[in-house]
Amino acid sequence: MKRFAIQGAYLILSPHEILKDKYLIIEGTKISDITDKLPKDITEVLGGPHDIVMPGLINTHTHAAMSLFRGFADDLPLMTWLNEKIFPAEAKFVDEEFVYMGTLLAAWEMVRSGTTAFCDGYFFEDHVAKAAKEVGIRVWLGEGILDFPTPYIKDPSTTIEAVRAHIERWKNDQLVKTTVFPHATYTCAPKLLQKAYALAEEYDLIYQIHLSETAGEVSQVKEKHYKSPVEHLDSLGCLSERTLAAHCVALSEHDIEILAKRGVSVAHNAESNMKLASGIAPIPEMLEAGINISIGTDGCASNNNLDMIGEISTVAKLHKVAKMDATVIDAPTALSFATINGAKALRFDGGTLHKGAPADVVVLDGSAPNMVPVHNPVSSVVYSANGPNVKDVVINGKVIVKNAKATTIDEEAMLKEWRKIEKKLNHSLI
Amino acid sequence: MKRFAIQGAYLILSPHEILKDKYLIIEGTKISDITDKLPKDITEVLGGPHDIVMPGLINTHTHAAMSLFRGFADDLPLMTWLNEKIFPAEAKFVDEEFVYMGTLLAAWEMVRSGTTAFCDGYFFEDHVAKAAKEVGIRVWLGEGILDFPTPYIKDPSTTIEAVRAHIERWKNDQLVKTTVFPHATYTCAPKLLQKAYALAEEYDLIYQIHLSETAGEVSQVKEKHYKSPVEHLDSLGCLSERTLAAHCVALSEHDIEILAKRGVSVAHNAESNMKLASGIAPIPEMLEAGINISIGTDGCASNNNLDMIGEISTVAKLHKVAKMDATVIDAPTALSFATINGAKALRFDGGTLHKGAPADVVVLDGSAPNMVPVHNPVSSVVYSANGPNVKDVVINGKVIVKNAKATTIDEEAMLKEWRKIEKKLNHSLI
Numbered sequence: 001m002k003r004f005a006i007q008g009a010y011l012i013l014s015p016h017e018i019l020k021d022k023y024l025i026i027e028g029t030k031i032s033d034i035t036d037k038l039p040k041d042i043t044e045v046l047g048g049p050h051d052i053v054m055p056g057l058i059n060t061h062t063h064a065a066m067s068l069f070r071g072f073a074d075d076l077p078l079m080t081w082l083n084e085k086i087f088p089a090e091a092k093f094v095d096e097e098f099v100y101m102g103t104l105l106a107a108w109e110m111v112r113s114g115t116t117a118f119c120d121g122y123f124f125e126d127h128v129a130k131a132a133k134e135v136g137i138r139v140w141l142g143e144g145i146l147d148f149p150t151p152y153i154k155d156p157s158t159t160i161e162a163v164r165a166h167i168e169r170w171k172n173d174q175l176v177k178t179t180v181f182p183h184a185t186y187t188c189a190p191k192l193l194q195k196a197y198a199l200a201e202e203y204d205l206i207y208q209i210h211l212s213e214t215a216g217e218v219s220q221v222k223e224k225h226y227k228s229p230v231e232h233l234d235s236l237g238c239l240s241e242r243t244l245a246a247h248c249v250a251l252s253e254h255d256i257e258i259l260a261k262r263g264v265s266v267a268h269n270a271e272s273n274m275k276l277a278s279g280i281a282p283i284p285e286m287l288e289a290g291i292n293i294s295i296g297t298d299g300c301a302s303n304n305n306l307d308m309i310g311e312i313s314t315v316a317k318l319h320k321v322a323k324m325d326a327t328v329i330d331a332p333t334a335l336s337f338a339t340i341n342g343a344k345a346l347r348f349d350g351g352t353l354h355k356g357a358p359a360d361v362v363v364l365d366g367s368a369p370n371m372v373p374v375h376n377p378v379s380s381v382v383y384s385a386n387g388p389n390v391k392d393v394v395i396n397g398k399v400i401v402k403n404a405k406a407t408t409i410d411e412e413a414m415l416k417e418w419r420k421i422e423k424k425l426n427h428s429l430i
Numbered sequence: 431m432k433r434f435a436i437q438g439a440y441l442i443l444s445p446h447e448i449l450k451d452k453y454l455i456i457e458g459t460k461i462s463d464i465t466d467k468l469p470k471d472i473t474e475v476l477g478g479p480h481d482i483v484m485p486g487l488i489n490t491h492t493h494a495a496m497s498l499f500r501g502f503a504d505d506l507p508l509m510t511w512l513n514e515k516i517f518p519a520e521a522k523f524v525d526e527e528f529v530y531m532g533t534l535l536a537a538w539e540m541v542r543s544g545t546t547a548f549c550d551g552y553f554f555e556d557h558v559a560k561a562a563k564e565v566g567i568r569v570w571l572g573e574g575i576l577d578f579p580t581p582y583i584k585d586p587s588t589t590i591e592a593v594r595a596h597i598e599r600w601k602n603d604q605l606v607k608t609t610v611f612p613h614a615t616y617t618c619a620p621k622l623l624q625k626a627y628a629l630a631e632e633y634d635l636i637y638q639i640h641l642s643e644t645a646g647e648v649s650q651v652k653e654k655h656y657k658s659p660v661e662h663l664d665s666l667g668c669l670s671e672r673t674l675a676a677h678c679v680a681l682s683e684h685d686i687e688i689l690a691k692r693g694v695s696v697a698h699n700a701e702s703n704m705k706l707a708s709g710i711a712p713i714p715e716m717l718e719a720g721i722n723i724s725i726g727t728d729g730c731a732s733n734n735n736l737d738m739i740g741e742i743s744t745v746a747k748l749h750k751v752a753k754m755d756a757t758v759i760d761a762p763t764a765l766s767f768a769t770i771n772g773a774k775a776l777r778f779d780g781g782t783l784h785k786g787a788p789a790d791v792v793v794l795d796g797s798a799p800n801m802v803p804v805h806n807p808v809s810s811v812v813y814s815a816n817g818p819n820v821k822d823v824v825i826n827g828k829v830i831v832k833n834a835k836a837t838t839i840d841e842e843a844m845l846k847e848w849r850k851i852e853k854k855l856n857h858s859l860i
Contacts, residue, residue, distance in 0.1 A: 050849075070814055072805035075760035109799035274747035275813070277756040304813040305800040310740065317704035318748075326707040330505035367845055369539035370735040370817065373852030375502035383705070383734040384500055387800065388818035415797055419480075422803030 001028040002397070004044035005035075008053035009366055010377035014340055014352045015332035018377060024053055026359040029174075029397035033355060046392045046399065047363040052377045054335075055353050056116025056360035056395065057308040058342025061208070061246040061267035061296025063122045064131075065094070065102030067109065068421060070300040078214065078276050086301055093425065094151045099124040103131035105418055106306055108406055111137055113307045113387030116360040116395045119244065119267070119296070119346060121181045121208060123152040125166060129176045136400045136408045138360070140346055141170065142181030142208050145196050147189050160195050167203055175396060177346075179206040179244070184213075185221050185229040190236055197238040206244050206346060208267075209233070212255065213247035214278045230255035239264050244345050246296060248286070249279040256282065260289035265345035268337065270315045272298035280322045283315070284329065294342040307387035312338050316382050331382040363392040431458040432827070434474035435465075438483035439796055440807035444770055444782045445762035448807060454483055456789040459604075459827035463785060476822045476829065477793040482807045484765075485783050486546025486790035486825065487738040488772025491638070491676040491697035491726025493552045494561075495524070495532030497539065498851060500730040508644065508706050516731055523855065524581045529554040533561035535848055536736055538836055541567055543737045543817030546790040546825045549674065549697070549726070549776060551611045551638060553582040555596060559606045566830045566838045568790070570776055571600065572611030572638050575626050577619050590625050597633055605826060607776075609636040609674070614643075615651050615659040620666055627668040636674050636776060638697075639663070642685065643677035644708045660685035669694050674775050676726060678716070679709040686712065690719035695775035698767065700745045702728030710752045713745070714759065724772040737817035742768050746812050761812040793822040 004026055011019040011034065025033035025042070038045065047053055073085035099122065110118060120128050121142035132139035143166050144150050145159055153162045167178045180200040182188040188196070193209075200207040212218055212229045221229045230251065233239055241263035248259070248266045259266065268281050283293055295315060297306045316334035320326050343351030350358040364381065366374060368389045374380050393401035400408055434456055441449040441464065455463035455472070468475065477483055503515035529552065540548060550558050551572035562569035573596050574580050575589055583592045597608045610630040612618040618626070623639075630637040642648055642659045651659045660681065663669055671693035678689070678696045689696065698711055713723055725745060727736045746764035750756050773781030780788040794811065796804060798819045804810050823831035830838055 050845075068803060070803060070805065071809035074806070074809045074813060075757055077756055081756070105799065105802060112799050271747060274751040275756065277750040277754050277758070279754065280751055300814075304809065305816075307800060307816060310743075310816065313740075314744065314747075317701060317744075320707040321704040321710055324707050324709065326507055326511070326705065327505055328707070368818075369535065369542050370737060372535060372845065372848050373498060373500060373855065375500065375852075375856060376504070379501035379504045379734065383504060384730075386735075386737065386740065386816045386818060388798075388816060411797075415480075415802065418802050422805075425803065426805060 003027045003042055004046070005038055005042045006053050006361060006363060006394070007045055007047040007049060007051070008363070009050050009374065010052045011353060012052065012054040012377055012381070013354055015335040015378055024353060024361065026394060026397055029359055031353055031355055031357050031359050046402070050366035051391065052364040052366055052374070052380060053353070054362050054364065054381060055339045055351050056362050056393065057114045057338045058294065058346065058351060059110065059115050059118040059297055059306065059308055060244060060294040060342050060345050061269055061298060062118055062120060062306060063299030064106035064118065064120050064128060065099040065122050066299035066301045067106040067306070068098065068102040068425065070304045072425070073301065078278065081276065090151070092428065094123060096124045096127050100127040100131050101417065101421055103128045104135065104409065104414065106300070107132055107135035107137050108409060108411070109306045111135060111393050111400050111406060112390060112404065113309060114362040114390040114393060115306065115308050116362065116393060117346070117348065117350070119179065119208060123150050126169065129170060133175060134408065135406065136395050136398055138175050138395060140177045140179050140206060142179045145180070145182040145192065146187045147192060159192070160199060164199060167205070179208050181208045184210040185232050186217055193233065193238050194236050200242055205242065207238065207242050208244040208246065211245035211248055212250045215250045218250045228252060228255055230258050234258050234262065247273065247278070247281065249273055249281045251282055256286055256289050256291070259286070260291050265292040265294060267294050267296040267345065268315060269296045269298040270318050271311055272302040274318070276302050280318060283319050284323055292341050292344050293337050294345040295338045308338055309381065309385050309387050312382055331378045334382050335378055359394050359397040361394040362390055364389045365391040433457045433472060434476070435468055435472045436483050436791060436793060436824070437475055437477040437479060437481070438793070439480050439804065440482045441783060442482065442484040442807055442811070443784055445765040445808055454783060454791065456824060456827055459789055461783055461785055461787050461789050476832070480796035481821065482794040482796055482804070482810060483783070484792050484794065484811060485769045485781055486792050486823065487544045487768045488724065488776065488781060489540065489545050489548040489727055489736065489738055490674060490724040490772050490775050491699055491728060492548055492550060492736060493729030494536035494548065494550050494558060495529040495552050496729035496731045497536040497736070498528065498532040498855065500734045502855070503731065508708065511706065520581070522858065524553060526554045526557050530557040530561050531847065531851055533558045534565065534839065534844065536730070537562055537565035537567050538839060538841070539736045541565060541823050541830050541836055542820060542834065543739060544792040544820040544823060545736065545738050546792065546823060547776070547778065547780070549609065549638060553580050556599065559600060563605060564838065565836065566605070566825050566828055568605050568825060570607045570609050570636060572609045575610070575612040575622065576617045577622060589622070590629060594629060597635070609638050611638045614640040614647070615662050616647055623663065623668055624666050630672055635672065637668065637672050638674040638676065641675035641678055642680045645680045648680045658682060658685055660688050664688050664692065677703065677708070677711065679703055679711045681712055686716055686719050686721070689716070690721050695722040695724060697724050697726040697775065698745060699726045699728040700748050701741055702732040704748070706732055710748060713749050714753060722771050722774050723767050724775040725768045738768055739811065739815050739817050742812055761808045764812050765808055789824050789827040791824040792820055794819045795821040
């Protein structure tokens with residue numbers, strides 16, 4: 001088995017366990033040891049004496065292929081943005097090739113900025129898997145389930161069977177896992193939500209859904225079902241520890257109680273919620289209630305990047321000012337959201353650098369101007385760092401980024417392909 | 431005179447004037463032309479066919495030397511942070527060498543992330559100037575004026591004369607300008623505020639001051655002077671177009687009216703205000719009143735980096751969610767804050783790439799993963815980019831950063847020096 005080491009001035013095993021001047025030893029796909037000195041038989045060493053080594057970041061909610069829509073519609077009211085820009089563009093452009101090329105671009109950006117796993121939700125998810133595997137990033141797929149036809153599933157009466165077939169295709173993959181992804185309570189009828197949940201139970205999968213993203217959504221669902229989206233989903237029996245709810249912005253106290261009681265995990269998308277003026281999710285209240293909080297970037301049409309380090313920093317600062325209390329969500333808490341809590345949300349045994357954990361590791365350049373000096377490495381990651389400070393990335397024991405270059409894709413050749421798509425989209429969209 | 435070109439897929443002359451596929455021609459210290467083709471006599475070309483070329487960013491409020499305190503005190507209530515951490519650390523460590531080394535570090539970080547000018551406020555400002563000149567960044571100095579002794583001015587009765595002497599020393603410098611910097615209305619008696627203002631008038635300089643940073647400050651000043659800090663400063667005759675007020679978080683409608691009427695410029699420090707839980711400055715209201723809004727990062731003890739691109743992005747998103755309106759502060763407005771408005775605040779003729787403007791230019795790598803594709807270059811800068819996307823930086827016609835390396839400092843040699851300080855500080859602080 002291949003064996004190599006990663007040297008760090010600091011090893012952040014988890015946000016509250018930091019070791020100084022160590023070597024992390026990787027063997028096969030796992031972290032096998034942590035040593036003071038470099039074992040004599042090891043010749044390959046990543047990192048260096050000034051770098052910060054930490055668990056790979058886990059993005060629990062995104063729509064990777066939307067990277068190709070980055071920056072084509074901003075500063076618009078939510079409904080104008082969705083109905084006049086995003087939906088028409090998706091109807092016009094989203095096909096297998098678009099999803100494959102967009103996910104490749106997204107996966108390139110993600111690994112280059114320290115993300116080692118992401119939970120996706122879009123269409124043609126087999127092509128998301130194909131792109132993710134090529135780049136070497138872990139993915140949890142979510143083929144979009146809606147009441148109406150999707151770019152992938154033309155006949156809604158075949159939805160569950162189409163998703164079942166998709167799940168079957170990826171049953172034995174090491175990097176690719178599937179989820180069941182009904183879009184939202186306002187786009188899926190109660191029966192569909194329940195059928196999807198039964199499918200998730202049958203295959204023991206995550207059930208991911210957009211939930212209470214805006215006050216408007218809550219009103220709409222209340223008008224139809226006389227319940228909040230959370231109450232509605234709970235009454236259908238679709239909330240449990242397998243449920244991963246994205247956004248959760250417009251929640252009542254009762255909603256928070258329900259989410260806590262059911263053991264639901266939340267994907268907090270702070271920057272998307274800010275940019276689309278959806279609101280500020282009550283994260284401190286959810287934490288207080290014991291809910292597992294993870295972080296998502298959302299798609300690039302609403303953020304507009306996939307930089308988890310930037311997102312962590314925003315999360316830590318946003319809730320301080322929202323609560324007018326500088327002690328709210330301290331640096332270790334924010335970093336937990338993006339690592340161990342993300343792993344928990346996806347029922348994945350990673351998110352730390354403990355011995356025996358999957359070797360998903362990120363090295364941050366400790367000699368970048370914004371990273372000097374280091375008084376507290378967790379603070380450096382949360383408040384000082386940015387995506388491009390990531391120097392090396394290991395996923396499942398494989399070196400995916402080395403010296404800020406992706407090893408698994410030909411960046412220059414791919415750029416030419418993305419330029420062609422950029423040109424085509426520019427001509428049509430603007 | 432030296433003549434060279436910068437090629438861009440997009441030239442952002444100003445946030446609403448964008449040219450496609452051009453060459454920016456620089457001659458001496460100025461932008462001399464914009465051409466479709468590369469002039470035959472020019473052999474040196476920065477940028478490239480996919481890059482975004484824009485005006486250098488202007489940071490109108492920081493305390494550069496505090497870069498050395500990056501990350502040593504976070505997640506604390508404001509007064510604990512200030513009284514138990516920052517003030518004791520400053521008393522113990524801040525001397526000429528500290529300021530020089532800290533400003534070198536800050537200037538390195540600033541130029542590497544696209545900042546070409548900054549307005550500083552600290553102590554031993556002659557050493558800020560020395561460091562800024564070595565790196566080649568424009569600076570507006572602000573020697574701290576307070577009622578009590580400072581690390582630089584031991585005897586407060588000599589303050590105005592000491593600052594006058596400092597101003598005289600930098601009267602004829604091209605890159606270094608001075609300002610008059612009374613710290614705040616709660617640390618300077620009315621007479622001192624007025625004497626400082628008279629000095630600013632005498633030398634025709636910017637008068638910069640921390641103003642209404644928190645509700646606590648407003649209460650304190652009201653208790654003593656029966657006026658808000660803005661009203662107080664206005665009653666002393668210290669508000670005019672030469673006044674640059676930092677923070678302006680806790681403002682009444684009447685305060686906003688006064689600031690607008692007097693033509694005061696504001697330095698908005700969104701991330702610092704978030705991290706210290708000071709509040710959200712009423713920027714949309716100030717804009718509506720016609721106030722010139724610029725952007726500052728504040729010092730690294732409260733942010734914790736000097737990345738203006740990150741700050742612009744936060745500003746654009748924060749006010750959207752604060753107002754629950756996605757159309758508030760669109761991308762061009764946010765970019766204006768950090769360029770042309772910053773120039774106006776400092777009474778500097780830069781901030782655009784128009785012919786004849788000072789050659790302060792930034793090139794962003796259009797082939798970085800988070801920058802592909804470009805549908806709208808201003809959106810790409812505001813919502814997708816981050817500091818390290820900056821490839822090349824020109825200040826006053828001189829190439830200061832080339833291919834993401836500072837040309838004016840020996841990064842490796844300096845890192846060794848900063849490590850020594852890091853070690854000394856770590857031993858003493860933690």
